[in-house]
Amino acid sequence: MTRFDSRKYRRGPVMDLPERRWPSRIVEQAPIWASVDLRDGNQALLEPMGVAQKRRLWALLVKMGFKEIEIGFPAASQPDFDFVRWLIEEDKIPEDVTVQVLVQAREDLIRRTFDALDGAKRAIVHLYNSTSPIQRDWVFRQDRTGVTAIARQGAEWVLREAQRRPATRWTFQYSPESFTATEPDYAVEVCEAVLDVWKPTQQRPCIVNLPATVEVASPNVFADQVEYFATHISRRDAIVLSVHTHNDRGGAAAAAELALLAGADRVEGTLLGNGERTGNLDIVTLAMNLYSQGIDPGLDLSDPDEIVRVVEECTGTALHPRHPWVGELVYTAFSGSHQDAIRKCLMRQSNEEPWQVAYLPIDPRDLGRSYQAVIRVNSQSGKGGVAFVMERDFGLTLPRWMQVDLARLVQAQSERRGGEMDAASIHRIFMEQFVVDRTPVRLLGYRLDRNGHDVIEARVAGPDGEHRLRGEGEGAMAAFVDAWSRWSGQPVRILDYQEHAIGEGTDAEAIAYVQLELGSQRIAGAAIDRDTVAASLGAVLSALNRGEARQARAA
Numbered sequence: 001m002t003r004f005d006s007r008k009y010r011r012g013p014v015m016d017l018p019e020r021r022w023p024s025r026i027v028e029q030a031p032i033w034a035s036v037d038l039r040d041g042n043q044a045l046l047e048p049m050g051v052a053q054k055r056r057l058w059a060l061l062v063k064m065g066f067k068e069i070e071i072g073f074p075a076a077s078q079p080d081f082d083f084v085r086w087l088i089e090e091d092k093i094p095e096d097v098t099v100q101v102l103v104q105a106r107e108d109l110i111r112r113t114f115d116a117l118d119g120a121k122r123a124i125v126h127l128y129n130s131t132s133p134i135q136r137d138w139v140f141r142q143d144r145t146g147v148t149a150i151a152r153q154g155a156e157w158v159l160r161e162a163q164r165r166p167a168t169r170w171t172f173q174y175s176p177e178s179f180t181a182t183e184p185d186y187a188v189e190v191c192e193a194v195l196d197v198w199k200p201t202q203q204r205p206c207i208v209n210l211p212a213t214v215e216v217a218s219p220n221v222f223a224d225q226v227e228y229f230a231t232h233i234s235r236r237d238a239i240v241l242s243v244h245t246h247n248d249r250g251g252a253a254a255a256a257e258l259a260l261l262a263g264a265d266r267v268e269g270t271l272l273g274n275g276e277r278t279g280n281l282d283i284v285t286l287a288m289n290l291y292s293q294g295i296d297p298g299l300d301l302s303d304p305d306e307i308v309r310v311v312e313e314c315t316g317t318a319l320h321p322r323h324p325w326v327g328e329l330v331y332t333a334f335s336g337s338h339q340d341a342i343r344k345c346l347m348r349q350s351n352e353e354p355w356q357v358a359y360l361p362i363d364p365r366d367l368g369r370s371y372q373a374v375i376r377v378n379s380q381s382g383k384g385g386v387a388f389v390m391e392r393d394f395g396l397t398l399p400r401w402m403q404v405d406l407a408r409l410v411q412a413q414s415e416r417r418g419g420e421m422d423a424a425s426i427h428r429i430f431m432e433q434f435v436v437d438r439t440p441v442r443l444l445g446y447r448l449d450r451n452g453h454d455v456i457e458a459r460v461a462g463p464d465g466e467h468r469l470r471g472e473g474e475g476a477m478a479a480f481v482d483a484w485s486r487w488s489g490q491p492v493r494i495l496d497y498q499e500h501a502i503g504e505g506t507d508a509e510a511i512a513y514v515q516l517e518l519g520s521q522r523i524a525g526a527a528i529d530r531d532t533v534a535a536s537l538g539a540v541l542s543a544l545n546r547g548e549a550r551q552a553r554a555a
């Protein structure tokens with residue numbers, strides 16, 4: 001075998017489940033969410049959280065609406081133990097929140113875990129031991145019967161300690177760790193042994209949590225494993241079926257989603273997916289997946305920037321800008337065709353209708369993002385993006401032909417500079433190229449006689465001094481173009497003209513855009529003025545000046 005050689009590996013588990021039902025189901029409601037940030041997330045950190053960071057993350061989780069929160073492995077470390085004591089002694093656990101703690105099936109650890117929970121009103125004690133063949137053979141050096149005995153014994157210790165503290169409302173949870181690599185019939189068998197000890201009822205259910213401790217197959221296989229379990233475990237109505245996925249193959253969210261179809265009621269995960277190796281299921285992703293399908297996730301995700309900030313600070317891990325739903329760039333389009341489609345869809349999207357905008361699966365404003373970030377312009381962008389920026393940031397609705405001209409100029413500059421063109425730079429190009437009243441010819445004033453047929457007398461300043469022009473036509477612009485043609489001896493034709501107010505109110509300025517045919521060339525210009533006629537004449541003059549300049553360059 002060479003160094004990079006796939007023959008070193010074997011296929012992961014496959015399931016033969018011809019009666020599977022999950023593929024034809026749909027998710028209709030949010031699961032019970034359980035955060036394991038303060039335990040699984042914490043145990044993955046180079047530097048585990050201190051009490052101050054745990055308090056900060058705890059406050060965020062409560063604020064977001066989590067009702068079940070795994071707060072640590074109190075028998076494993078003093079900070080974990082102290083954090084549990086702080087929550088209980090300082091009465092920090094809201095009435096509708098239940099804390100959860102993890103422990104191995106070891107008597108001393110279980111005793112210490114219950115010591116940590118002393119005085120709690122409610123708590124979930126989460127017992128686990130690994131069950132896969134590798135772990136049975138190499139970690140525990142036990143066969144199936146031996147590992148079942150470890151689990152049963154652990155369950156008995158948990159029950160005994162709980163019975164010693166009847167004032168607390170206990171919920172028991174069991175995880176056959178490495179479930180995805182465990183034979184499905186044995187996973188059922190070991191859980192049955194634990195449930196035989198705990199004797200859950202519909203009124204007092206236990207949680208059975210099926211972990212993809214390591215993700216070893218595609219999400220459909222996990223769904224099969226969960227459906228197999230759900231349909232083979234006895235007392236199904238006395239258990240809350242939970243899943244806990246990891247992201248080794250990048251499928252944690254997909255696996256959890258399919259597991260919901262397969263019968264899971266509850267999902268464990270972390271905010272933004274912090275966790276062992278490639279991380280745990282990202283609850284934000286899964287919850288937003290539901291939200292985007294019109295399902296209330298039951299968690300407050302309306303301020304993702306706060307979630308990102310707190311998680312980054314507590315875990316010391318920066319979020320990727322393309323992280324699903326909440327990354328900095330996930331609602332930003334740079335490419336021309338995307339920008340064009342977004343702009344067109346946003347123009348017709350109303351608040352009353354379901355959201356339907358190409359390339360934007362949700363309205364970014366739901367997450368506190370503005371449309372500011374939606375379209376950003378670089379050399380990959382086209383006229384749609386440029387037009388969007390001009391409209392959004394400067395209230396200028398450019399006609400299509402002017403979008404084309406401006407986009408070409410913006411792209412050329414972006415290619416020269418490399419990188420993004422911000423809104424101010426785009427606006428500067430527009431003003432410099434199309435609007436600024438520049439030499440050689442400027443409009444000094446005009447007089448318009450509008451008795452049916454328009455007659456204009458205009459004063460213009462050229463390089464060789466002041467000139468008086470006279471012309472006539474239907475409308476001020478036509479009259480001015482006529483005056484110019486007579487004066488310069490060059491035929492000019494108006495191809496298109498548009499104008500609109502910039503902003504609102506009586507003192508709002510107007511912008512006029514015009515496209516002219518000057519000899520064999522088409523040339524655009526624009527002008528801004530409080531007076532709409534002056535704006536339109538200015539736009540014509542601006543176009544003419546551009547045309548002259550272009551002709552001079554060509555000569």
Ligand SMILES: CC(=O)SCCNC(=O)CCNC(=O)[C@H](O)C(C)(C)COP(=O)(O)OP(=O)(O)OC[C@H]1O[C@@H](n2cnc3c(N)ncnc32)[C@H](O)[C@@H]1OP(=O)(O)O
Nearest residue numbers: 043073075076077104105106128129130139140150177213
């Ligand atoms: C998939 C998961 O996330 S599981 C959670 C994992 N999280 C953690 O481990 C974080 C906290 N853990 C710790 O700090 C430590 O492991 C402690 C303090 C709990 C225990 O430390 P130590 O006693 O030094 O033991 P260590 O973890 O090395 O123990 C391994 C022993 O426990 C046994 N063991 C491991 N897991 C379990 C379990 N769930 N139930 C029963 N026995 C177990 C192993 O077989 C091994 O036994 P051996 O000593 O007879 O070979």
Ligand SMILES: CC(C)C(=O)C(=O)O
Nearest residue numbers: 128175177178211213
């Ligand atoms: C303890 C268990 C649930 C776990 O974290 C895992 O298997 O990944």
Ligand SMILES: [Mg+2]
Nearest residue numbers: 040211213244
């Ligand atoms: Mg885990």
